[in-house]
Amino acid sequence: MTLLSIAILLSLLLPATRLQQSLTQGLMQLGSRLNGERYTARYLHVAGGALLLCLLLPLMATYWSLTVLSPWPALLEPLLLWCCLDLGRLSRALPLCLQQSSEQTPLARLTLAPLCLRQTDPLSSLGLHKTLAEVAVLRLAGDFALLCWYLAGGIYAALLFALLRLAVQSWPRKLVHWRAFGLLPSVLYRAMAWLPFQVLALTLLIYPGSLRAIKAWPQGRLWAFPASGRLLAVAAAGVDAGLGGPRRYTDATDYYPKLGSKNYLNAVSTRALLWRLVIALLFWLSLAWTLMLVPLFHG
Numbered sequence: 001m002t003l004l005s006i007a008i009l010l011s012l013l014l015p016a017t018r019l020q021q022s023l024t025q026g027l028m029q030l031g032s033r034l035n036g037e038r039y040t041a042r043y044l045h046v047a048g049g050a051l052l053l054c055l056l057l058p059l060m061a062t063y064w065s066l067t068v069l070s071p072w073p074a075l076l077e078p079l080l081l082w083c084c085l086d087l088g089r090l091s092r093a094l095p096l097c098l099q100q101s102s103e104q105t106p107l108a109r110l111t112l113a114p115l116c117l118r119q120t121d122p123l124s125s126l127g128l129h130k131t132l133a134e135v136a137v138l139r140l141a142g143d144f145a146l147l148c149w150y151l152a153g154g155i156y157a158a159l160l161f162a163l164l165r166l167a168v169q170s171w172p173r174k175l176v177h178w179r180a181f182g183l184l185p186s187v188l189y190r191a192m193a194w195l196p197f198q199v200l201a202l203t204l205l206i207y208p209g210s211l212r213a214i215k216a217w218p219q220g221r222l223w224a225f226p227a228s229g230r231l232l233a234v235a236a237a238g239v240d241a242g243l244g245g246p247r248r249y250t251d252a253t254d255y256y257p258k259l260g261s262k263n264y265l266n267a268v269s270t271r272a273l274l275w276r277l278v279i280a281l282l283f284w285l286s287l288a289w290t291l292m293l294v295p296l297f298h299g
Contacts, residue, residue, distance in 0.1 A: 001292050003074065004147060005285075007081035015088030021114065023083075027055075027170035035171070035181040044180035048171065052185055056163055060156060077155050084146055084162035086139045090115070094136055094274065101128045102267060115139070117172050119248040129265045130243055133273050137235050138228060140277050144284070145196035151288065164189040174249050190225050197227035201234045203280045212237040212261060222257035229259060236260025238276060239269040 034047045063080070067073040093111055100108035108128050109120040115135050123131060142165055150158035168189045171182035201220075205213050216237035223229020223244075236243040242260040246253050263269075 001151075001288055003078045004081065004150060004288075007078035007085060008087065008147075008285075010078060010082040011085040011088035012091055013088070014082075015092060016083050016085070017089045017114075019083055020086070020089070023166055024170050027166055031171050031178075031181060035178065037177075041180040045183050048181040049184035052163070052167055052188075055167075056160065059159060059163065063155070063159065077150075080155060080162075081146070081150065081158065084158070084165070085143050087143050090136060090139055094132060097128070097132055098267060098270060098274075101125060101132070117169075117174060117249055119250075122248060126264055126266075127247075129267065129270045130245065131247075133236070133265060133270050134232060134243055136274055136277060137232055140281065141197050141200050141228075141231055142193065144200055144281060145193045148196045148199075149192065161189075161192050164192065172249075174254075190227070194227045197231050199284075200280060201227075201231040203283065204231075204234045204238055204276060207238050207276055209238040209240060212240060216260055219257070219259050223259070229257070233259035235273055235276070236265070239265075239272045241265040241269040241273075 031048070031051065034051060035044060039047070063076070066076055070076060093115060097108045097111040100111060102125075105125060105128065109123055112123075112128065112131060112135070113120045116131055118131060120128075120131065146158055146161050146165070149161045164185050167185035168182065171178045171185060173179045173182045173186050201217075207213075213234045216233040217230060219233040220226045220228075220230025223232070232243050237260040240261050241263050242258055242265060244256045244259040246255050248254070
């Protein structure tokens with residue numbers, strides 16, 4: 001828990017924004033060498049899985065070598081987690097974007113663009129709030145899942161999840177070009193993220209508006225990844241607002257199911273949703289510390 005808390009503090013104080021962008025861009029360029037329209041879907045499925053395996057094994061071997069050679073191997077764990085956490089960059093970008101969305105919409109679009117796949121130029125004020133909320137929910141849920149796997153399976157389980165997360169971001173199946181190549185990383189990421197996402201969604205039920213959130217729970221089945229859809233539906237319904245709907249990843253408009261309630265999301269409800277997420281994460285962090293400290297006092 002100490003190392004995990006150090007990683008969180010490092011991410012908040014010194015976000016690894018450039019490093020994460022470089023890793024994502026590097027994975028995208030590497031995948032582009034194997035991905036192409038001239039290949040069959042079956043070949044692309046195998047190529048995506050093979051590239052993932054070729055990255056995972058050297059990464060684990062390199063990390064093991066560093067732990068053997070380093071005079072302070074324990075410090076490598078928080079550094080690795082720091083590289084993978086989005087918490088720090090979100091804590092800087094999202095409040096700024098929310099502040100800009102009311103009066104400086106073009107600046108808000110620019111602030112939000114590096115954090116999401118969709119095109120931000122055509123976004124209205126409502127679209128900005130929806131995008132900001134969805135980015136916050138899904139990226140913070142990804143951080144939560146990463147830390148859960150670290151606590152449950154150690155640093156190697158966290159490394160596997162972090163690689164899958166980067167692969168999903170670099171080879172997004174929302175784009176037709178990557179749909180076949182990114183299949184295996186997407187399936188593995190969803191499998192590992194399923195339980196943490198469910199736990200976080202259940203945590204959001206304890207807030208005021210829980211009856212609305214419970215009614216919105218089945219809406220998650222409408223989403224491509226039901227665990228993400230369930231989390232978005234519960235988060236939106238809890239603040240009596242809606243998420244989902246049309247968005248643009250390319251020049252064409254994609255229509256996603258609408259989740260939550262029928263009311264429009266505004267700055268107030270977006271801010272309330274962000275605070276609920278932060279408090280939910282603090283709840284689980286404090287619970288983990290309690291479970292670790294209580295046996296020490298009663299030992």
